[in-house]
Amino acid sequence: MPHTDYDVVIAGGGMVGASLALSLYVHSGGKLRVLVVESFALPPLAESGVPAYRPSFDARATALSFGSQQIYQELGVWSLLNEHLSTISQVHVSDRGHFGSVLMTAESQGWQALGYVVENMWLGNVLLNHLRQHTNIEFLSPAKVSGIQIADGYANLTILDGEASRDITSQLVAVADGAESGLRAQLGISATVADYHQVAVIANVATERPHNGCAFERFTERGPLALLPLVNDGSGESRSALVWTFPENMAEEVMAWSESEFLAELQRNFGYRLGRLQKVGQRASFPLQLMQADEQVRRQVVVLGNAAHSLHPVAGQGFNLALRDVDCLSRMLAMAQREGRDLGSLGLLQGYVASQEVDQRVTTAFSDQLTGIFSNRQPVLSVVRNLGLLLLDVTPAAKSRFVARAAGIMPGSSAESW
Structure with a gap:
């Protein structure tokens, strides 16, 4: 196995890339040489060890499942994240204009929470600040991987760092540069795309009543919407993060609505469970x-x-699935490093894909089918859908399985007993 500059180079220092770097560090006991290449400038390193929290009404957020909390707990950053996140203690699912609804609670599962909502900036800053305290995890920022050539047993990468260009070698390259991945395209890796012919409109909303840790999934004639509880930003307002889907031909119209028009339409579709939307x-x-x-x-x-x-995004599964991928991959790479194996061998990497295949398939199907079922307004399907919600609400075993699936816990896993 040829000597390389790094064991793993991570192209993309966002939430997935930073989580991978930390997971590799923890599971290898700091033995892996890791480089993170990020196109945006990193925030200043906090001398106290804790990054500054800068509240903002408009801060974007991510829902973390119960399973993701367990992963970050093991990685040693949960206590820091927990300082500025909102707990999801219950989820209310309903269908506008119909009788079916279901309430899922953490208490009924015997859990502390169904999930959590964390502001993206806080999650990213905590991860990056934690990582940069470890000397064997290096960062290049702002910089980008502009080319990859695969040789015998290693990858040769060209990195643009400001005006300079340099070549480095690594056993493995982790491509984590987002949905419109330039590196994936450069490598000639195609993608299968199913267009929902919808747009997601995201924003934060202030409500008259406190959310009390309740997340809402509401299905409307135009498409599903979700309201996730957010931590108080210091203004005293109760905030929730909105993800609202519309047919693609309504995108310009919705974005052109005034604030009062937008709030009135959202109020009409969501109702008054949180009082007036302010x-x-x-x-x-x-x-x-x-x-x-x-x-x-x-x-x-x-x-x-x-x-x-x-x-x-409405089912809230994407980042949580990615984090489980990261957890599985980093464990396998750490074991391979201890055994002196090539971290980029096709057999090893195919083993990772095989390990995650069921989780990826089931999670993707769960998200896709949930979206399809609740975006379809055919009368017969509406009746069946709402009967299904009623049945789910009165059948504890079925509800428990549904909650576990939404929380990122696979059937039969040891996590079901948490």
Whole structure:
């Protein structure tokens, strides 16, 4: 096995890339030489060891499943993350204009929480600050991997660092540069895309009543919407993160609504479970697709996160699935390093794909089918859907399985007993 500059180079220092770097460090006991290449400048390193928390009404957030909490607990950062996140103690699922609904609670599962909502900036800063305290994890930022050539037993990477260009070698390259991955395309890895013909509009909303840790999934005639509880930003307002889907031909219209028009339409669709909707922050929209890379591994290459699979956001499964991929891969790489094996061998990487195949398939199907069922407004399907919600609400075993699936816990896993 040829000598290389690094064991693993991670192209992309976002939440997935940073999580991978930390997981590799923990599971290898700091033995792996890791380089993270990120195109954006890193935030200043906190001298106290704890990054500054800067509250903002418009901060974007991610839902972490119960299973993801367990992963971050093992990686040693959960106590820091926990300082500024909101606990999901219950989830209310309903269908506007119909009788079916279901309430899922952490208490009924015997859990402390069904999940958590964390602001992306806080999660990213905690991970990066924690990583940069370890000398064998290096960062290049702002910089990018501009080329990859696969040789016999290693990858040769060209990195643009400011005005300079340099070549480095690594046993493995982890491509984690997002759904529109330039590196994936450069490698000639195609992707299968199913277009939902929908757009997601995201924003934060201030409500009259406190959310009390309740997340809402609401299905409307135009598409599903989700409201996730957010931590108080210091203003005293109760905030929730909104993800609202619309047919793609409504994108410009929705983004052009005034604040009062947007709030009125959201109130009409969501109802008054949180009282009057008082304020909406900056809105953003993006088209919705189910994207899956046709290859997740090649010799010396692995594709992760949204570059590997991008799911509908309303079901809240995408990042949690990526984190489970990261956990599985880093454990396998750490074991291979201890055994002196090539970290980029095709057999090893195919073993990772095989280990995650069921989780990826089931999670993708769960997200896709849930979206399809609740986006279809055919009268017969509406009746069946709402009968299903009623049945789910009165059948403890079925509800428990549904909750576990949404929490990222596979049937039969030891995590079911948590």
